[in-house]
Amino acid sequence: MIRPEAPADAPAIHALTRDAFEHAPHTDHTEHFIVDALRAAGALTLSLVDEQDGLLRGHVALSPVTVSDGTTGWFGLGPISVSLVYQGRGVGSGLVRAALHRLRGQGAAGCVVLGEPGYYGRFGFRVDPKLVLPGVPPEYFQALHWTGAAASGEVNYHPAFNVRGEPGSQNP
Template sequence: MTQVRIRPETPADIDAIRDLTDTAFAPMAFSDGTEGACIARLRADGDLALSLVPETTPGQLVGHVAFSPASAGDDDEGWFGLGPVAVLPDRQRGGIGSALIRAGLDRSQASGARGCVLIGSPAYYRRFGFAADGRVSYRAIPTRNVMWLAFGDHRPAGEMKFSPGLE
């Protein structure tokens, strides 16, 4: 597997990020087709705290991950929501998604964040250290899909909240 270099988005990436996100989520049964629009709304609201893409062939964007402010139950300062994250279907399973997520977690932690929360599949996100232990909840989502990763000792509990662009 080749090493994937990750960089922040530039204005030239914005349309391609929306397109690739819509393309990647289209086959997913759980998708409501709004993921690309969610990223645009986060950006418009000033809530796109981190927006990362892989450095690949110029002019060809194949992946993206967004991080935005969130609260983790009783802990409402310094947490980020991870997502949407997407890799073009014909480039999946090549480590790009993992590289994007690890880079985002590293940058969040380095900036002093307390942790990250997300809604997702434990089969995928456990490898990054996320737990789904029922301590945090989100609306009627099954708690096995409500995941958190603390960068320090604090273990959050309660209902998590995302930026309005993701709600």
């Protein structure tokens, strides 16, 4: 069952996200802190969980992004976390599809994602040379356009994405 997160889910989402990214390549292992910071800032546009028999199997977050040309209505997909036990079983794909469907239904102009082109391409994401995320290889930054004028320029994620851990954590 995919549903919006409930307040009581926050600790389980934190643990799920931490564990899902523990051995992942291309990460600084702060995804669980990013989700916490987005939630604390009221910047989780969508936060969905996949639950089975009371156990959270996966989570996806969407938050607003800014585009330097002033275009509004754009969002960033991620972090996306799936319990190690359920990876490769369609949980992540189901969460992405549900999140994009709900986001589009809310009238979003588009969505960006930083991730594996082969994976996100199946959902319609494509490299758009008019949208840039500084400091990353362009083939890993992709966009999905829905409505309104095409956006163009530098994309910036919410400041929560700059979090580097919490005081006293093992993730400075």
